[in-house]
Amino acid sequence: xxxxxxxxxxxxxxxxxxxxxxxxxxxxxxxxxxxxxxxxxxxxxxxxxxxxxxxxxxxxxxxxxxxxxxxxxxxxxxxxxxxxxxxxxxxxxxxxxxxxxxxxxxxxxxxxxxxxxxxxxxxxxxxxxxxxxxxxxxxxxxxxxxxxxxxxxxxxxxxxxxxxxxxxxxxxxxxxx
Numbered sequence: 007x008x009x010x011x012x013x014x015x016x017x018x019x020x021x022x023x024x025x026x027x028x029x030x031x032x033x034x035x036x037x038x039x040x041x042x043x044x045x046x047x048x049x050x051x052x053x054x055x056x057x058x059x060x061x062x063x064x065x066x067x068x069x070x071x072x073x074x075x076x077x078x079x080x081x082x083x084x085x086x087x088x089x090x091x092x093x094x095x096x097x098x099x100x101x102x103x104x105x106x107x108x109x110x111x112x113x114x115x116x117x118x119x120x121x122x123x124x125x126x127x128x129x130x131x132x133x134x135x136x137x138x139x140x141x142x143x144x145x146x147x148x149x150x151x152x153x154x155x156x157x158x159x160x161x162x163x164x165x166x167x168x169x170x171x172x173x174x175x176x177x178x179x180x181x182x183x
């Protein structure tokens with residue numbers, strides 16, 4: 007692997023909810039920073055990922071910033087972007103791939119994800135893998151709830167999780183799915 011493959015690029019952009027950021031490598035998207043009140047708060051998170059401040063390169067991300075803006079404005083948007091999950095465990099990668107396939111506007115339970123992985127006794131491990139999801143929205147972990155229908159946790163806060171589910175007009179929370 008060359009030095010160029012290791013180089014991280016980022017983009018900062020404004021949305022209707024505040025500033026966001028994305029970080030990527032030559033292998034794909036590595037991180038999505040959820041909306042923050044200031045550009046500086048996003049910049050701090052991007053720098054903490056090991057990204058140099060001079061590597062602002064929105065062109066590396068194509069129309070991803072625009073799709074994230076449209077998603078936050080309530081438009082159903084596909085996020086089939088190539089992901090760099092090199093730092094994730096095999097289990098985390100498996101969980102994140104299953105969750106990527108949960109349709110817009112629908113929810114599934116941690117237990118459902120565990121069963122999809124042929125690990126029916128691992129809903130808690132699924133929750134831990136989702137808690138480490140560095141690419142919220144693109145990997146829609148907000149669509150995973152607990153078996154009682156409660157929202158469960160979310161890295162950006164339960165309020166954001168609830169907001170994203172309302173944005174997608176989730177008609178009912180189905181903990182049995």
